[in-house]
Amino acid sequence: MKVLALADLHGKFFRLDGIIKKSDRVDLVVVAGDLTHGGPPENAVRTISILKHFCRHVLCVPGNWDPPEVRQAIGQYAVNLEETPKIYNDTEFMGLGGSNPTGNNTPYELSEEEIAYRLDVLFSHTPAARTVLVSHAPPLSTLDMTPKGAMGSSSLRSALDKADIIICGHIHGARGKVKDGAWVINPGHAAEGQAAIVDLDTMDVVWIDSVF
Template sequence: MKVLALSDLHGKFFRLDAIIKKSDPVDAIVICGDITHGGPEVSAVRTISELKQLCPTVLFVPGNWDTREVVEGLGRYTDAINLDVSPRIIKNTLFMGIGYSNPTGNNTPSEISEEEIANKLETLFREMPAVDRKVLVTHAPPLDTLDMTPKGAMGSKSLRAALDKFDLIICGHIHKARGKVKDGAWLINPGYAAEGQAAIIDLETFDVVWIDSVI
């Protein structure tokens, strides 16, 4: 099973055409948040419409720049699956989600506390069925993984504590932290979609094909 993963488009949906042209056929598209930069909802809806040219199955979590109106608009006008609300099993792979981000210090529109993240994880653990693979889609990365910034590590402590519960975590949020590491789970940041970056992930091997559509 292969997915196209992207994150942090920040409303620049004009980047999607080139990303789609460079992608192989996939079984699902995964968006790790910050579809918009504070709205509007029409930008998010157009993003889903563009991506459906490649694959009808679109899974997402909201980011810290995706407002309540954006999330409600996606629910009202698209059939994209908000993993922060509804886990989904596709080809015996369980996709779960934790949207928004731990506090950034910048007062962005949609931040949640570490306690809220921990409570969301506990709910996921209680309801986790037996499947071949468990994939967690988050906006924020776990602490001390793909989270380094000039101010230091900005990831989530609660996600850090849950690394051994999943086979793969796909995350974003830190624009310059694109990469793949193994730390309990595999972790992949597909890059900064606002600059044309994305990744195709093989969920059986965890091999990654990096997409760079802007040179």
């Protein structure tokens, strides 16, 4: 199963044309948050519409920059994995939106205690053959380094042995693929034309760079 993974578009939906032109055919599109930069919801709707013309299955989580009205729009026009986990071909996709505190008072931040509770709920049922957690924030100390240090979630770090694959974003300069218990993939900064095609069966990744 192949997915087009992207994160951190921050309202720059015009970048999607270049990303799509460089993408192979995929089974699903996964968006790991920050469809907008504080809104408006119309930017999220436009993003989802463009992606649905490319692939009809679009799965999203909101990011820390996506306010309540954007989160509502995601659920109306795509699958919001925070609200509705989905199973495709024995693979369960589940979602954790927002982020741990950033220090910037962005629209959708969660305490580590709330993140831990939500993860407990997500993993409380019998898992499918393969589990993909789509999280806006990365785990602490995995694809989360910034000039200010590691900015990932400690609660997510504690869940690395519960998911098979984590697709995340949030840290724009931390693009990559790392095996750290789970496979952790940050597809890059979509607002700068970055994305990734991930083969979930082989874990091969094709990096997309549509802006030079």
